[in-house]
Amino acid sequence: xxxxxxxxxxxxxxxxTANMSDEELFSFVEYHHDDAERTGYSNYSYxxxxxxxxxxxxxxxxxxxxxxxxxxxxxxxxxxxxxDYDKLIPDNExxxxxxxxxxxxxxxxxxxxxxxxxxYASQTSIKLAAIVALGECVLGIIIGCIWGYTRKIDALFxxxxxxxxxxxxxxxxxxxxxxxxxSFLIMAISMTAFGWMPMARQVRNLVMMYRDREYNLASxxxxxxxxxxxxxxxxxxxxxxxxxxxxxSIPRTISLESTLSYLGLGLDVNTPSLGILLRNSRxxxxxxxxxxxxxxxxxxxxxxxxxxxxxxxxxxxxPKNHV
Amino acid sequence: MNNKNPILSVNDLEVCFTLRGKSLTAxxxxxxDLYDGETLAIVGESGSGKSVLTKCFVGMTDKNGSITNGxxxxxxxxxxxxxxEKEWRNVRGKKISMVMQDPMTSLNPLKKVGVQIQxxxxxxxxxHGAEAKAETIRxxxxxxxxxxxxxxxxxxxxxxxxxxxxxxxxIAVACRPQILICDEPTTALDVTIQAQILDxxxxxxxxxxxxxxxxxxxxxxxxxxxxxxxxxYAGQIVEVGHVDEVFYNPQHPYSMAxxxxxxxxxxxxxxxxxxxxxxxxxxxxxxxxxxxPRNKKALKIDFYKEPPFFKVSDTHWAKTWYLxxxxxxxxxxxSIKTLNEVMEKNAKAAHxxxxxxxxxxxxxxxxxxxxxxxxxGKKKFVAVDxxxxxxxxxxxxxLVGESGSGKTTIGRGILRINPITAGEVYYKGQKIxxxxxxxxxxEVVQGCQMIFQDPMASLNERAKVDYIVSEGLYNFHLYKxxxxxxxxxxxxxxxxxxxxxxxxxxxxxxxxxQRQRIGIARALIMQPEFIVADEPISALDVSIRAQVLNxxxxxxxxxxxxxxxxxHDLSVVRFxxxxxxxxxxxxxxxxxxxxxxxxHPLHPYTKALLSAVPIPDPAQEKNKxxxxxxxxxxxxxxxxxxxxxxxxxxxxxxNERELDLYREELI
Numbered sequence: 001x002x003x004x005x006x007x008x009x010x011x012x013x014x015x016x017t018a019n020m021s022d023e024e025l026f027s028f029v030e031y032h033h034d035d036a037e038r039t040g041y042s043n044y045s046y047x048x049x050x051x052x053x054x055x056x057x058x059x060x061x062x063x064x065x066x067x068x069x070x071x072x073x074x075x076x077x078x079x080x081x082x083x084d085y086d087k088l089i090p091d092n093e094x095x096x097x098x099x100x101x102x103x104x105x106x107x108x109x110x111x112x113x114x115x116x117x118x119x120y121a122s123q124t125s126i127k128l129a130a131i132v133a134l135g136e137c138v139l140g141i142i143i144g145c146i147w148g149y150t151r152k153i154d155a156l157f158x159x160x161x162x163x164x165x166x167x168x169x170x171x172x173x174x175x176x177x178x179x180x181x182x183s184f185l186i187m188a189i190s191m192t193a194f195g196w197m198p199m200a201r202q203v204r205n206l207v208m209m210y211r212d213r214e215y216n217l218a219s220x221x222x223x224x225x226x227x228x229x230x231x232x233x234x235x236x237x238x239x240x241x242x243x244x245x246x247x248x249s250i251p252r253t254i255s256l257e258s259t260l261s262y263l264g265l266g267l268d269v270n271t272p273s274l275g276i277l278l279r280n281s282r283x284x285x286x287x288x289x290x291x292x293x294x295x296x297x298x299x300x301x302x303x304x305x306x307x308x309x310x311x312x313x314x315x316x317x318x319p320k321n322h323v
Numbered sequence: 324m325n326n327k328n329p330i331l332s333v334n335d336l337e338v339c340f341t342l343r344g345k346s347l348t349a350x351x352x353x354x355x356d357l358y359d360g361e362t363l364a365i366v367g368e369s370g371s372g373k374s375v376l377t378k379c380f381v382g383m384t385d386k387n388g389s390i391t392n393g394x395x396x397x398x399x400x401x402x403x404x405x406x407x408e409k410e411w412r413n414v415r416g417k418k419i420s421m422v423m424q425d426p427m428t429s430l431n432p433l434k435k436v437g438v439q440i441q442x443x444x445x446x447x448x449x450x451h452g453a454e455a456k457a458e459t460i461r462x463x464x465x466x467x468x469x470x471x472x473x474x475x476x477x478x479x480x481x482x483x484x485x486x487x488x489x490x491x492x493x494i495a496v497a498c499r500p501q502i503l504i505c506d507e508p509t510t511a512l513d514v515t516i517q518a519q520i521l522d523x524x525x526x527x528x529x530x531x532x533x534x535x536x537x538x539x540x541x542x543x544x545x546x547x548x549x550x551x552x553x554x555x556y557a558g559q560i561v562e563v564g565h566v567d568e569v570f571y572n573p574q575h576p577y578s579m580a581x582x583x584x585x586x587x588x589x590x591x592x593x594x595x596x597x598x599x600x601x602x603x604x605x606x607x608x609x610x611x612x613x614x615x616p617r618n619k620k621a622l623k624i625d626f627y628k629e630p631p632f633f634k635v636s637d638t639h640w641a642k643t644w645y646l647x648x649x650x651x652x653x654x655x656x657x658s659i660k661t662l663n664e665v666m667e668k669n670a671k672a673a674h675x676x677x678x679x680x681x682x683x684x685x686x687x688x689x690x691x692x693x694x695x696x697x698x699x700g701k702k703k704f705v706a707v708d709x710x711x712x713x714x715x716x717x718x719x720x721x722l723v724g725e726s727g728s729g730k731t732t733i734g735r736g737i738l739r740i741n742p743i744t745a746g747e748v749y750y751k752g753q754k755i756x757x758x759x760x761x762x763x764x765x766e767v768v769q770g771c772q773m774i775f776q777d778p779m780a781s782l783n784e785r786a787k788v789d790y791i792v793s794e795g796l797y798n799f800h801l802y803k804x805x806x807x808x809x810x811x812x813x814x815x816x817x818x819x820x821x822x823x824x825x826x827x828x829x830x831x832x833x834x835x836x837q838r839q840r841i842g843i844a845r846a847l848i849m850q851p852e853f854i855v856a857d858e859p860i861s862a863l864d865v866s867i868r869a870q871v872l873n874x875x876x877x878x879x880x881x882x883x884x885x886x887x888x889x890x891h892d893l894s895v896v897r898f899x900x901x902x903x904x905x906x907x908x909x910x911x912x913x914x915x916x917x918x919x920x921x922x923h924p925l926h927p928y929t930k931a932l933l934s935a936v937p938i939p940d941p942a943q944e945k946n947k948x949x950x951x952x953x954x955x956x957x958x959x960x961x962x963x964x965x966x967x968x969x970x971x972x973x974x975x976x977x978n979e980r981e982l983d984l985y986r987e988e989l990i
Contacts, residue, residue, distance in 0.1 A: 029623050029625075217735075220740055222795040223795065232786060233785075
């Protein structure tokens with residue numbers, strides 16, 4: 001043994017022990033079973049921890065605030081502008097006026113107020129993205145759960161999925177636009193109808209991963225119904241993934257909508273969306289950059305926000321990052 | 324051991340980790356000497372810091388951890404001061420090397436086994452080409468791999484777990500290290516393989532004159548391998564001494580409790596002494612003796628002042644106030660000395676009446692010709708092969724076998740979680756496999772419950788304890804109203820020794836032992852009559868096992884429960900079970916009353932299993948003879964084997980010739 005252990009360390013006597021005699025110090029203490037059983041942790045609430053963790057990510061919180069302001073402002077802006085979207089009339093005398101006190105965002109090639117067009121388009125795009133994200137989420141979770149939990153249909157669904165996803169989305173969209181028509185509703189439905197598939201596949205993979213965990217076997221031993229096992233034992237573990245997918249689906253929808261509109265397959269020309277504005281600007285933006293900058297800036301803000309917020313929230317939802 | 328010069332000397336070592344902004348002291352001022360040529364075993368529960376400590380010796384501390392104090396003197400240099408990988412490379416592998424726990428993950432699956440060993444040899448011994456290859460093949464032979472030339476060019480997946488661990492050992496000793504650190508090298512292996520690996524390490528030590536540090540939580544393994552033992556608790560060494568001194572004369576209350584709580588020392592029908600609670604949270608500041616809150620005979624001073632090391636003998640030191648001259652006298656608790664006594668007592672207990680011996684016995688569960696196979700055609704794998712047994716009401720029926728023997732599959736087959744291929748299962752005389760009526764299904768679900776192996780995996784992390792425990796109640800609506808349900812949950816929690824206030828918490832706030840008891844409460848609330856306990860203690864820390872075993876025994880006495888206890892460890896099963904069935908490769912080879920099986924094992928596999936189980940008694944363990952089972956001793960080509968009752972209630976699987984031999988053995 002080394003010397004250091006030989007010398008009894010004379011640690012300074014702590015306050016509590018100062019006025020205790022040796023006899024008292026070396027007396028047996030009554031043993032409490034309950035105290036031994038108590039552990040160090042205290043009240044824990046899942047969602048409280050989620051929000052606490054989320055609030056720690058400053059950039060995400062700031063971006064979320066910016067987006068919320070933008071969203072609210074898009075409604076306010078159309079109200080306070082000098083022109084109503086419905087009452088816009090082409091006016092060749094005022095075409096391509098740079099932003100000024102009359103036309104806050106300037107005017108387009110037809111001399112219409114750009115301010116009210118931009119904000120009206122933002123509303124449309126955000127509404128579309130939100131509806132599609134929600135639809136994808138609901139469809140994706142329901143189908144993904146059934147797909148992942150029922151062994152028998154797995155092979156069939158996997159084949160169907162492969163066939164469907166091997167054809168590029170843009171072809172479906174083109175066909176729908178050409179055959180059925182172009183409107184907000186058709187757009188929302190067709191985007192949801194093809195957007196749920198990646199979500200369903202991811203849910204299916206995760207459900208399969210959790211399906212045969214021991215705690216689910218335990219639930220089966222207790223006679224728990226499959227639907228209850230799915231809702232109570234498996235879905236809570238998918239929250240972070242689902243939220244991330246949903247958040248990322250919003251910028252994806254906006255960019256897909258822009259792409260389609262740019263190609264002339266999106267919404268009809270009378271429903272302005274950010275995509276339509278971008279499409280219209282393509283001929284003029286070299287001479288009049290502001291025509292491109294305003295809608296592009298809004299698209300960028302929305303994309304970056306949802307990317308950051310989605311990641312931050314998914315991280316916050318992961319209980320490994322709690323405690 | 325006669326050599327008094329330490330080759331590695333740790334002084335006041337402190338290791339801190341930062342985890343999400345919080346600091347955790349994993350090693351708190353540890354001093355330790357390692358002498359040339361000895362085997363030092365470091366024993367402790369998970370989280371006691373034993374792995375962290377030894378990782379410091381090879382510079383493999385995790386990235387978020389650092390040595391904040393103290394020194395590790397080796398060969399004239401302070402290892403605590405080494406920073407760069409380059410500096411470490413002169414020590415790690417060359418002078419100090421390490422064998423990790425899991426052989427399944429410590430080899431590169433894409434490289435030939437021989438190449439992996441050769442790499443280590445080329446790097447550290449400077450041999451090349453044919454020379455290196457010859458040395459590699461010599462190494463493979465040295466670690467007991469037959470047909471080394473052919474094995475050289477095979478991939479890890481072609482090796483069994485035990486063989487892979489041999490390869491890992493070959494890599495570790497390839498460069499003739501002075502110190503070999505073995506971090507639970509046999510925990511992931513079966514007992515019979517474990518015994519062989521322990522033998523191998525011992526032989527290599529003699530041959531290569533290595534000093535070995537052996538980390539383990541299994542006191543039986545310690546008794547087998549160690550010259551000296553260091554007991555760790557909450558990041559500190561609390562007792563260190565010769566293996567005999569620590570085992571026969573433990574001084575620290577933790578060592579005493581640990582040795583006292585061993586199931587091997589349990590007397591049938593009596594309670595095991597337990598250690599309640601859980602190890603302290605190292606995020607918090609620890610005041611006084613870390614073990615004090617769990618110590619049933621703590622001194623007041625334990626809560627205020629940290630005890631120094633007291634000398635018991637020249638080689639035996641313990642860090643406890645019990646040894647202070649001012650301390651009051653205390654009785655010695657059960658120690659390993661009584662192992663033989665216990666054996667005698669248990670022999671007497673053999674005359675205890677077991678449920679299966681009573682004349683009006685009732686077969687609660689009957690398994691007839693059960694078969695389970697996976698896959699089909701050439702890939703067909705038979706997991707359970709014509710298994711037949713009855714479990715009588717009120718007994719604990721143990722099913723013992725190695726991993727892959729099909730024991731869990733049988734348990735799950737009975738509870739209908741896994742489908743069975745053929746055969747029948749009866750519960751109270753009613754057939755329960757296949758299609759059954761809704762009423763019977765409900766009765767079976769309520770009557771038959773399961774306790775799972777891994778308490779970390781068997782609870783839903785996202786549900787509160789309240790929901791987990793009352794899940795069965797919800798399913799069959801077994802409560803009148805909300806208040807009634809809560810009361811039932813409370814009662815179930817109290818019954819398993821937990822506090823009712825735990826109901827509002829989530830599983831991750833509990834330790835392994837507590838979680839296992841939550842799992843038991845969940846099963847109990849259904850008021851079952853039959854419980855399949857699937858290795859309920861093998862994933863638990865040693866200090867907690869006794870608690871769970873006691874609980875299972877108490878519940879059996881109070882509620883008249885019947886258990887099917889699935890285990891791989893024969894020594895645990897002896898204490899708890901009435902009858903034991905030994906299963907090998909899907910077939911039950913021997914079935915007898917527990918004491919009878921231990922006294923007169925007949926089947927060679929049973930004998931091998933019994934000889935391989937490490938006994939936590941150094942004197943017995945060091946002198947025992949290992950019996951290795953070779954299935955080729957059976958010649959079943961002409962004389963077909965049968966399942967026969969060789970004497971009253973003692974069944975063996977064998978052919979006529981073997982049965983005659985067994986009968987002779989019994990006389």
